[in-house]
Amino acid sequence: MFRSKIAVTALALAALAAINLTPVAAVEAEGPANKKLDWSFEGIFGTYDRGSLQRGYRVYKEVCASCHSMNLLSYRNLSQPGGPEFTLEQVKALAAEFDVQDGPNDEGEMFERAGLPSDRFVSPFPNEEAARASNGGALPPDLSLIVKARKDGPNYLYSLLTGYEENPPAGVELGEGMNYNPYFTGHQIAMAPPLSEEAVEYTDGTKPSVENLSKDVVMFLAWAAEPKLEERKSLGFKVLIYLIILAGLMYAANKKLWSRIKH
Amino acid sequence: MSGQSTYQPTSAVGKWFESRLPVMGLVHDTMLNFPTPKNLNYWWTFGGILATFLVLQIITGIVLAMQYTPHVDFAFESVEKIMRDVNYGWLLRYAHANGASMFFLAVYIHIFRGLYYGSYKQPRELLWIIGVIIYLVMMATAFMGYLLPWGQMSFWGATVITNFFSAFPIVGDPIVEWLRGGFVVGNPTLNRFFSLHYLTPFILVGLVGLHVWALHVPGNANPTGVEVKSVKDDTVPFHPYYTLKDSFAIVVFMILFLWFVFFAPNFLGEVDNYIKANPLVTPAHIVPEWYFLPFYAILRAVPDKLGGVLLMFASIGVLFILPWLDTSKVKSATFRPLYKQFFFIFVAVSIGLGYLGGKPAEGGYILAARILTAYYFAHFLIIMPILGLIEKPKKLPESIAKAVLDKNGDDPGGGGAPAEAVTAPETKG
Ligand code: HEM
Numbered sequence: 068m069f070r071s072k073i074a075v076t077a078l079a080l081a082a083l084a085a086i087n088l089t090p091v092a093a094v095e096a097e098g099p100a101n102k103k104l105d106w107s108f109e110g111i112f113g114t115y116d117r118g119s120l121q122r123g124y125r126v127y128k129e130v131c132a133s134c135h136s137m138n139l140l141s142y143r144n145l146s147q148p149g150g151p152e153f154t155l156e157q158v159k160a161l162a163a164e165f166d167v168q169d170g171p172n173d174e175g176e177m178f179e180r181a182g183l184p185s186d187r188f189v190s191p192f193p194n195e196e197a198a199r200a201s202n203g204g205a206l207p208p209d210l211s212l213i214v215k216a217r218k219d220g221p222n223y224l225y226s227l228l229t230g231y232e233e234n235p236p237a238g239v240e241l242g243e244g245m246n247y248n249p250y251f252t253g254h255q256i257a258m259a260p261p262l263s264e265e266a267v268e269y270t271d272g273t274k275p276s277v278e279n280l281s282k283d284v285v286m287f288l289a290w291a292a293e294p295k296l297e298e299r300k301s302l303g304f305k306v307l308i309y310l311i312i313l314a315g316l317m318y319a320a321n322k323k324l325w326s327r328i329k330h
Numbered sequence: 331m332s333g334q335s336t337y338q339p340t341s342a343v344g345k346w347f348e349s350r351l352p353v354m355g356l357v358h359d360t361m362l363n364f365p366t367p368k369n370l371n372y373w374w375t376f377g378g379i380l381a382t383f384l385v386l387q388i389i390t391g392i393v394l395a396m397q398y399t400p401h402v403d404f405a406f407e408s409v410e411k412i413m414r415d416v417n418y419g420w421l422l423r424y425a426h427a428n429g430a431s432m433f434f435l436a437v438y439i440h441i442f443r444g445l446y447y448g449s450y451k452q453p454r455e456l457l458w459i460i461g462v463i464i465y466l467v468m469m470a471t472a473f474m475g476y477l478l479p480w481g482q483m484s485f486w487g488a489t490v491i492t493n494f495f496s497a498f499p500i501v502g503d504p505i506v507e508w509l510r511g512g513f514v515v516g517n518p519t520l521n522r523f524f525s526l527h528y529l530t531p532f533i534l535v536g537l538v539g540l541h542v543w544a545l546h547v548p549g550n551a552n553p554t555g556v557e558v559k560s561v562k563d564d565t566v567p568f569h570p571y572y573t574l575k576d577s578f579a580i581v582v583f584m585i586l587f588l589w590f591v592f593f594a595p596n597f598l599g600e601v602d603n604y605i606k607a608n609p610l611v612t613p614a615h616i617v618p619e620w621y622f623l624p625f626y627a628i629l630r631a632v633p634d635k636l637g638g639v640l641l642m643f644a645s646i647g648v649l650f651i652l653p654w655l656d657t658s659k660v661k662s663a664t665f666r667p668l669y670k671q672f673f674f675i676f677v678a679v680s681i682g683l684g685y686l687g688g689k690p691a692e693g694g695y696i697l698a699a700r701i702l703t704a705y706y707f708a709h710f711l712i713i714m715p716i717l718g719l720i721e722k723p724k725k726l727p728e729s730i731a732k733a734v735l736d737k738n739g740d741d742p743g744g745g746g747a748p749a750e751a752v753t754a755p756e757t758k759g
Pocket residue numbers: 384387388389390391392393394395398409423426427430433468471472473475476477478479527528530531534599
């Protein structure tokens with residue numbers, strides 16, 4: 068029996084290995100490996116860093132939002148548990164900074180009003196054509212899900228934002244309006260380096276270096292892509308503990324039951 | 331399910347009901363009192379695990395469908411709404427997506443269990459064939475479900491796969507158009523895939539019913555491959571022995587499944603599917619979900635499109651005739667020293683094909699895929715028929731009870747029966 072047990076175990080492991088191998092498949096072997104950061108939201112107990120999320124929102128709003136939309140988010144999300152957790156008052160004020168088109172009113176006219184927490188994030192451009200026209204033909208993608216839409220999302224984004232090189236290596240001919248960034252597929256990106264030292268004024272004493280600005284905005288974008296991460300992990304921990312104990316009890320009961328039988 | 335039920339209702343209401351509709355007797359005979367070999371190992375728990383996942387997929391799917399919108403302009407956003415705004419929507423969606431993966435993991439283990447222990451042989455050929463049909467319907471269900479979130483991989487996967495049907499002469503293009511409801515994958519495709527994705531799981535329920543019915547005529551096979559000779563000595567009632575053992579296995583498998591759901595929910599998915607479908611932008615590598623990769627490798631191994639499609643269907647079709655390709659009378663690989671080795675080579679080849687299915691179809695990968703594809707078919711069409719003729723199987727135990735006693739023979743409390751001349755070959759194997 069022992070031999071065949073090893074054999075069948077090997078079969079199970081092999082089946083698992085088959086799953087493990089597949090995600091490797093789509094990785095492109097070009098450019099340097101991503102810079103690796105210790106993100107607070109990784110691991111079984113990982114949570115977002117509130118301060119970083121709040122700073123990250125400001126980086127997004129003051130820099131990225133002039134080109135990138137975030138259509139899946141509403142201002143109210145900024146006060147939800149597990150996110151930046153601005154107070155409701157703060158969120159009302161943040162939303163009111165934007166003008167939102169509403170209507171039609173009783174006269175059938177569209178009108179502008181101050182933003183409300185229930186409004187979606189205001190987009191910089193009315194449509195894709197306008198976005199391309201302002202960016203030399205390139206389309207700045209919506210950032211709502213960008214962290215989940217790229218392999219190794221957080222590290223990739225951080226590497227991209229901090230990885231620009233002013234002078235491309237010899238022999239590389241940059242296209243019109245292109246910038247050299249070895250982390251981007253093809254190494255030429257239409258987005259100019261968006262962040263510079265002190266691009267955003269921080270009020271909590273954090274140094275607004277390019278690294279910190281990048282880290283904060285990536286943290287914010289990671290939350291935007293996966294807003295229920297904290298709820299998921301804390302529930303998951305409880306559920307798994309419960310199931311592991313249940314499995315232990317069932318194992319014991321099963322053993323006891325079968326001890327009466329030669330099998 | 332066959333023969334006279336031993337079920338005796340105790341209450342007056344029970345008797346009244348049972349004499350008009352003997353459904354309790356059916357449950358009693360199939361799930362409680364059913365005589366089951368007492369030597370089944372944990373590889374036999376995957377049937378119960380599969381049934382659990384079918385129910386789980388149906389429940390999570392029906393609740394998802396309450397919030398999901400099958401329209402090209404809203405599908406992607408409606409899935410994100412489920413993830414963000416529906417209470418525990420993220421849990422439903424991650425459970426459904428990872429549930430599909432676990433369903434396939436379990437079915438692969440279940441199928442390889444059947445291959446190892448010869449469960450497809452007489453008298454269980456029809457049971458095996460129904461199983462292969464279930465597997466095909468599962469694949470169709472998952473393929474159509476994968477289109478629903480309307481991401482880049484959904485769109486391009488469906489485009490590539492439906493396009494393969496155009497390989498058939500004359501009828502090819504009309505079939506593709508008929509599948510898609512148009513010239514390209516679009517709103518009509520999404521609508522019909524949603525409709526069918528809702529339907530096929532219930533067809534699966536019916537097929538699983540037939541599968542269990544066909545199981546309960548000959549009863550379970552078992553690790554020795556020796557059929558039950560005496561219900562008294564060789565079997566135990568399904569309940570409580572296997573209800574408890576199966577439940578334990580289900581809970582353990584749930585731990586694996588929920589670990590993915592809670593801690594790595596996107597590990598088995600493709601990042602491109604978080605980008606909304608865009609017919610104008612083709613992803614760099616179009617890969618199907620992991621559970622289709624071996625077939626994808628076979629498909630692309632053939633230089634001719636039609637040949638690839640036919641070979642891909644044949645790779646599953648060959649399973650239908652396996653009971654007649656295997657010429658050995660001995661069921662369990664435990665007693666078939668040669669087959670046992672070829673079995674593990676076959677497992678490795680299948681996994682190798684899965685690996686290659688995820689690689690770009692070029693250079694060495696293509697060559698390797700061709701070799702493994704050839705081996706895959708050779709295993710069934712050449713090795714299986716020949717092995718049965720040339721292999722000298724080990725001596726089989728006289729009965730399940732004997733095999734069990736021998737296994738426990740050196741155990742001091744081992745029931746007193748002296749170890750017999752028939753040794754348990756597994757321990758020597
Ligand atoms: C045999 C059982 C089933 C399997 C194997 C299966 C498989 C799948 C798969 C692979 C997906 C794509 C998941 C993703 O990547 O997001 C999906 C999505 C979906 N399925 Fe199923 N499914 C099953 C049963 C059902 C049933 C019975 C319903 C009921 C209507 C259903 C409703 C849905 C809906 C609404 C979606 C889209 C939401 C989403 O993408 O998460 N499924 N299914």
